[in-house]
Amino acid sequence: MIILASSNVPSWAVLLIVIGIFVVIGGVAFLIYFLLKRKAPKEEKPDEKKAAEETLRMYLEDVDDEQVQKEFSEYEENNKKKD
DSSP states (O other), X not given: OHHHHHTTOOHHHHHHHHHHHHHHHHHHHHHHHXXXXXXXXXXXXXXXXXXXXXXXXXXXXXXXOHHHHHHHHHHHHHHHHHO
16 A cells, blocks of 8 residues: 555545455455355255154154054054044
C-alpha cells in the first residue's frame, strides 16, 4: 500500500484496486464453497413410518421365551383372520 500511495496513482484508483482484491478473494471463496457443497453427499430424510419403527426397535426388546413367542404368533394369526 505504501508503494501505491507514494507513486503517482490517484487515490480513487488505489481504492478501486483494494476493492478489486477483496472482490477476487470473495469470488474465490464463494466458488470453493459452491464446489464443496455440490460434492458433499446429500443426506436423505427418513420418512415418518421408518423413524417410528426405528424408535420402537430402540425401546422394545425381543422375546426369548418360546411360550410367549407362540402366544404372539397365535395372536397375530387370529388378528389377521379378522382383518
